[in-house]
Amino acid sequence: MGDRLEHLYFLQQLINGLTLGSIYGLIAIGYTMVYGIIGMINFAHGEVYMIGSFVSVIVFTLLASFGVAAIPLGLVAVLLCALVFTSAYGFVIERVAYRPLRGAPKIAALISAIGMSIFLQNYVQQAQGARVKPIQPVIRGGIELFHGEGFGVQISYVQIVIIVLTVVMMSIFTYLITKTSFGRQQRACEQDRKMASLLGVNVDRTISMTFVIGACLAAVAGMMVTMYYGVIDFYIGFLAGMKAFTAAVLGGIGSLPGAMLGGLLIGLIETFFSAYFPAEYKDVAAFSILVLVLMFMPSGLLGRPEIEKV
Amino acid sequence: MTDTTAPELRKTLDIGKILKDAAISAVVALFLAVPLLGLETFDAGGKLGVRTRWMWVVIAIACVFFGKLLMNVWLSLRPVKTKAKVVNEASVRRGQIIIKALSFAMLLFALTLPALPFSDRWWIDNGITVLIYIMLGWGLNIVVGLAGLLDLGYVAFYAVGAYSYALLSTAYDVSFWLVLPVAGIMAGIFGILLGFPTLRLRGDYLAIVTLGFGEIIRIVLLNWVSLTKGPAGIGSIPRPTFFGFPFGRTVPEGQVAFHQLFGIEYNPEHRLIFLYFLILALALMTNWLVLRLRKLPIGRAWEALREDEIACKSLGINPTNTKLTAFAIGAMLGGFAGAFFAAKQAFVSPESFSFIESATILAIVVLGGMGSQFGVVIAATVLVMLPELGRDFGDHRMLIFGLAMILIMVWRPQGFMSHREPTLRLNSGKGA
Numbered sequence: 108m109g110d111r112l113e114h115l116y117f118l119q120q121l122i123n124g125l126t127l128g129s130i131y132g133l134i135a136i137g138y139t140m141v142y143g144i145i146g147m148i149n150f151a152h153g154e155v156y157m158i159g160s161f162v163s164v165i166v167f168t169l170l171a172s173f174g175v176a177a178i179p180l181g182l183v184a185v186l187l188c189a190l191v192f193t194s195a196y197g198f199v200i201e202r203v204a205y206r207p208l209r210g211a212p213k214i215a216a217l218i219s220a221i222g223m224s225i226f227l228q229n230y231v232q233q234a235q236g237a238r239v240k241p242i243q244p245v246i247r248g249g250i251e252l253f254h255g256e257g258f259g260v261q262i263s264y265v266q267i268v269i270i271v272l273t274v275v276m277m278s279i280f281t282y283l284i285t286k287t288s289f290g291r292q293q294r295a296c297e298q299d300r301k302m303a304s305l306l307g308v309n310v311d312r313t314i315s316m317t318f319v320i321g322a323c324l325a326a327v328a329g330m331m332v333t334m335y336y337g338v339i340d341f342y343i344g345f346l347a348g349m350k351a352f353t354a355a356v357l358g359g360i361g362s363l364p365g366a367m368l369g370g371l372l373i374g375l376i377e378t379f380f381s382a383y384f385p386a387e388y389k390d391v392a393a394f395s396i397l398v399l400v401l402m403f404m405p406s407g408l409l410g411r412p413e414i415e416k417v
Numbered sequence: 418m419t420d421t422t423a424p425e426l427r428k429t430l431d432i433g434k435i436l437k438d439a440a441i442s443a444v445v446a447l448f449l450a451v452p453l454l455g456l457e458t459f460d461a462g463g464k465l466g467v468r469t470r471w472m473w474v475v476i477a478i479a480c481v482f483f484g485k486l487l488m489n490v491w492l493s494l495r496p497v498k499t500k501a502k503v504v505n506e507a508s509v510r511r512g513q514i515i516i517k518a519l520s521f522a523m524l525l526f527a528l529t530l531p532a533l534p535f536s537d538r539w540w541i542d543n544g545i546t547v548l549i550y551i552m553l554g555w556g557l558n559i560v561v562g563l564a565g566l567l568d569l570g571y572v573a574f575y576a577v578g579a580y581s582y583a584l585l586s587t588a589y590d591v592s593f594w595l596v597l598p599v600a601g602i603m604a605g606i607f608g609i610l611l612g613f614p615t616l617r618l619r620g621d622y623l624a625i626v627t628l629g630f631g632e633i634i635r636i637v638l639l640n641w642v643s644l645t646k647g648p649a650g651i652g653s654i655p656r657p658t659f660f661g662f663p664f665g666r667t668v669p670e671g672q673v674a675f676h677q678l679f680g681i682e683y684n685p686e687h688r689l690i691f692l693y694f695l696i697l698a699l700a701l702m703t704n705w706l707v708l709r710l711r712k713l714p715i716g717r718a719w720e721a722l723r724e725d726e727i728a729c730k731s732l733g734i735n736p737t738n739t740k741l742t743a744f745a746i747g748a749m750l751g752g753f754a755g756a757f758f759a760a761k762q763a764f765v766s767p768e769s770f771s772f773i774e775s776a777t778i779l780a781i782v783v784l785g786g787m788g789s790q791f792g793v794v795i796a797a798t799v800l801v802m803l804p805e806l807g808r809d810f811g812d813h814r815m816l817i818f819g820l821a822m823i824l825i826m827v828w829r830p831q832g833f834m835s836h837r838e839p840t841l842r843l844n845s846g847k848g849a
Contacts, residue, residue, distance in 0.1 A: 148624065211826075219827065222822025229816040230453070240465060243464070385640075387640040390636055394629035401618055405617075
């Protein structure tokens with residue numbers, strides 16, 4: 108009978124891991140898209156996610172103070188606000204810190220990105236205070252799936268919302284990239300920016316749009332993390348950003364399904380590691396996986412191997 | 418017609434376009450400012466409340482509008498350079514002479530700083546901090562500037578050095594002078610351990626792996642409480658002695674204090690001045706080492722590898738081993754600096770080795786112009802003193818630090834010292 112408890116515990120961790128993985132996956136897509144199109148690590152992407160979560164906290168609190176009780180309406184309002192305001196940040200980050208450095212050495216752009224990350228972190232800390240921001244749980248309750256040995260496997264409504272929202276966002280996003288003219292331009296720029304511009308693609312606009320879309324996905328992730336944990340601070344962007352980047356590399360950088368897969372894997376690894384081993388070392392586990400993957404599978408799970416040309 | 422001088426074209430001032438552009442920026446600024454500046458969350462009796470600060474939004478938008486307006490006016494009135502600046506031998510040589518003269522002046526200043534009339538505790542304290550960063554910058558310069566490997570976790574080696582000294586000196590009472598090489602070797606070994614599997618990777622991947630490694634070291638230091646005492650850190654680390662003569666006012670039986678040795682009045686600043694000269698010596702040693710290494714085959718191989726890896730492979734250079742030496746030597750120098758840091762602070766905790774330190778050191782190398790030893794000095798001075806002088810700005814100093822990193826990079830993507838002196842010249846520079 109002990110086995111059954113083990114299985115239930117495993118199942119619970121699986122659900123938690125998938126939830127966390129959805130959040131990482133959405134952030135990872137932003138990294139992988141930007142890397143694909145301009146070949147640089149958008150170091151400030153974690154901060155975009157952090158800003159998304161702050162906007163969500165502010166709007167949630169505002170709605171609560173106005174006494175808006177209808178949950179679906181409230182969620183849509185928060186989602187829209189987070190999307191609009193956060194994507195504005197994504198847009199401006201590219202314009203201010205990356206566009207002037209497009210022709211410069213890669214490392215200069217990386218330093219500028221790190222500077223942007225430091226700036227945004229401190230900006231939010233100054234503007235909103237350094238204390239952690241708790242919110243009242245928005246969606247309470249959940250469904251008990253199995254029960255046995257005094258342990259119930261639960262999937263909470265928040266987890267359902269997160270997973271459903273991720274699937275919806277991913278569907279919209281996949282449609283956008285594979286079926287629309289913007290998606291075609293985006294993929295063209297990714298393959299060969301110069302050739303695309305010769306064929307009439309507005310490269311600057313495409314890159315701006317890439318940042319905006321990445322920021323939108325990060326904003327959704329930020330909103331989800333706010334609902335899931337109910338508490339955020341200005342520092343959450345750094346670690347989440349690093350793990351999401353790990354996820355992007357694990358999935359094969361430049362590959363969009365790879366980023367989502369990598370995100371889910373990192374979420375699962377982190378959750379299972381903290382369930383069965385000392386939880387303080389869960390970040391070490393994520394990075395060790397990254398090193399191992401890069402050693403034995405440098406192009407990631409779904410990435411194309413890069414051929415070096417003379 | 419004055420065609421002999423470079424003709425300067427002036428664009429016309431298109432007021433309508435400039436105003437429109439500024440207005441668009443202001444609208445974007447509105448979107449940025451409303452949620453984070455306009456609405457502030459605060460603790461309202463255990464719950465979160467929101468209050469408004471519309472004044473801030475108005476100020477922010479006005480700043481953006483007029484800032485953009487002025488920038489556009491300046492950009493359109495700026496004379497357009499039609500001729501590329503010709504770099505000739507004479508001007509390059511003049512530049513070298515100026516840099517050499519400045520280097521000597523700085524060295525002289527550094528050597529005489531404690532004796533200068535205006536210098537006090539503040540000057541020497543900051544001098545030590547700047548010199549630590551200069552040394553770290555020079556160490557990282559081997560990895561990033563010469564070998565072209567992007568290392569975002571350099572602070573890990575600094576931490577290894579610092580904890581080596583902290584642990585060995587508190588547990589076994591080993592003297593600073595013995596631990597110094599040990600700390601360097603320890604950091605070097607860590608460099609090899611990290612580098613061996615990862616140096617085959619492409620540039621950006623290496624950056625992320627080193628970043629992850631830096632975090633791993635910090636997390637281990639934070640959580641291995643039985644060894645490192647975790648977040649509390651290791652305190653009361655013995656200070657370095659003047660070759661066996663301690664600096665205290667009172668010394669244990671059988672030992673001679675520094676002031677007794679020289680028969681001078683006891684002054685607590687003696688220790689500080691000694692530490693200052695110690696780090697100055699370490700930094701100069703690093704500089705000398707780097708300059709020598711650049712002239713050795715291994716240094717040439719690093720620079721060749723940075724420029725073209727495939728060409729190097731075809732000439733029989735083993736890229737992984739060559740990179741590994743750069744990584745290990747860079748790590749070793751970081752270890753020395755770390756040991757000194759632990760001795761100076763007499764206290765180490767994982768907090769001192771966060772990612773922001775790695776970013777600062779990397780920023781020093783890149784801002785200085787990668788590969789330039791002199792540039793590192795300038796960049797280290799600017800970046801270390803900026804937050805220090807900015808203490809008047811209080812909490813805003815890191816905000817300004819981040820902003821400065823962006824602006825300097827946008828302004829000079831090549832760094833302060835953009836000209837890279839070739840180590841080898843055909844025909845000894847004539848006829849080039």
